[in-house]
Amino acid sequence: MDGRDPLDGVERVAFAEEVSSAMRHAVRNKLAAARNAATYIQRRLSKTEAWQSDARIPTFHGLIESELDAAGGLLDPKDTLAHVFTRHAERVSASRCIREAVAHARVGTDAAPSVRVEAPDDAEVMVDPRELTLAVRCLVENAVEATQGKGPVSVRGSRDGDRFVIEVTDDGPGIEESRREEAMRAFFTTKPGHAGVGLPIARRIARRYDGAFALGTSPSGGLVARIDLPTSPLPAVQP
Amino acid sequence: MKRILLVDDSDSNRLVLGSLLEDEGLEVVPAASFAQARERLAAEGGAFDIVMVDQHLGDGLGSNLVPLVRKQAPGAKVMLISGSADEDVAKDTVFDATVPKGRDFGDVLALMHELLARSQSGGGAP
Numbered sequence: 001m002d003g004r005d006p007l008d009g010v011e012r013v014a015f016a017e018e019v020s021s022a023m024r025h026a027v028r029n030k031l032a033a034a035r036n037a038a039t040y041i042q043r044r045l046s047k048t049e050a051w052q053s054d055a056r057i058p059t060f061h062g063l064i065e066s067e068l069d070a071a072g073g074l075l076d077p078k079d080t081l082a083h084v085f086t087r088h089a090e091r092v093s094a095s096r097c098i099r100e101a102v103a104h105a106r107v108g109t110d111a112a113p114s115v116r117v118e119a120p121d122d123a124e125v126m127v128d129p130r131e132l133t134l135a136v137r138c139l140v141e142n143a144v145e146a147t148q149g150k151g152p153v154s155v156r157g158s159r160d161g162d163r164f165v166i167e168v169t170d171d172g173p174g175i176e177e178s179r180r181e182e183a184m185r186a187f188f189t190t191k192p193g194h195a196g197v198g199l200p201i202a203r204r205i206a207r208r209y210d211g212a213f214a215l216g217t218s219p220s221g222g223l224v225a226r227i228d229l230p231t232s233p234l235p236a237v238q239p
Numbered sequence: 240m241k242r243i244l245l246v247d248d249s250d251s252n253r254l255v256l257g258s259l260l261e262d263e264g265l266e267v268v269p270a271a272s273f274a275q276a277r278e279r280l281a282a283e284g285g286a287f288d289i290v291m292v293d294q295h296l297g298d299g300l301g302s303n304l305v306p307l308v309r310k311q312a313p314g315a316k317v318m319l320i321s322g323s324a325d326e327d328v329a330k331d332t333v334f335d336a337t338v339p340k341g342r343d344f345g346d347v348l349a350l351m352h353e354l355l356a357r358s359q360s361g362g363g364a365p
Contacts, residue, residue: 025295025322028322028339029249029252032322032340033251033252033255033256035343036255037255039343039344040262043262178298181298182297185295
């Protein structure tokens with residue numbers, strides 16, 4: 001062990017994705033309002049004398065629209081981070097990703113929290129293993145923080161039909177249902193010094209691989225974070 | 240007159256898109272949040288023909304409004320006006336139509352009329 005975090009690179013990319021996604025969303029909203037406003041002005045003024053007599057008015061209107069379109073084009077997320085990180089989806093053991101995530105979770109060394117891993121089943125899922133490991137690690141770290149660094153935290157992986165379900169459960173204060181959506185948005189946090197990207201990163205990664213992400217309440221009132229992924233069927237046996 | 244429930248937490252978007260729709264002879268009922276949209280649907284759900292909804296509403300997701308629309312406004316079609324290029328929209332969510340924010344208003348209008356025509360002919364989601 002050289003002390004290097006093996007998930008450092010993939011985590012940086014995931015953080016950058018959250019930042020750029022939040023910015024794209026905000027800017028798209030602004031551009032959409034401006035574009036619709038330009039459309040309204042055109043519809044109202046295009047038959048007026050001013051529009052007909054001053055060629056610059058329709059020209060400038062066209063310029064506004066084309067510049068807004070060009071600005072929108074700059075927001076295309078495709079390939080933005082391709083030079084930094086290339087995804088490799090492959091069939092991997094879900095349980096192995098869980099164990100790697102817990103092994104590399106940054107949960108303090110002075111008083112190691114209790115993190116219990118249960119993976120009675122295993123299944124292969126089609127993911128980039130670095131990303132699934134990162135997603136689970138985000139949830140484990142979030143859960144440990146919710147218990148003031150003490151735990152206990154339970155990480156459970158199990159099959160449910162043709163799905164594989166990973167549940168990370170803590171005994172912390174939980175998140176009331178009306179605030180869960182807010183908690184899954186980037187940069188929402190109640191913890192000083194935290195960026196609030198762990199849950200959004202986990203959700204984005206789950207969805208990227210046709211999975212789902214949800215928050216619930218544990219029997220003790222803590223939080224249950226659940227990633228649900230399709231299992232990868234075995235290749236057909238060749239005759 | 241067709242009635243539109245326009246759900247968007249951006250004041251500018253509600254004002255401008257609402258004005259364009261009103262100019263087309265449609266009645267627009269604005270809602271600035273998930274909670275406001277839920278109240279509107281509970282009060283007069285059956286009176287809406289189209290629900291146009293943004294995905295990120297501050298207090299909830301537009302996609303989570305769809306089951307309420309299906310229950311309280313079963314005749315209404317739901318259009319997602321997305322500012323997220325689908326990247327934050329769950330793949331299992333069923334809207335009747337999805338339009339990226341910033342799309343030409345003529346395209347939005349054409350799609351809306353297509354949904355209304357489908358609604359009148361009793362057609363469901365594609």
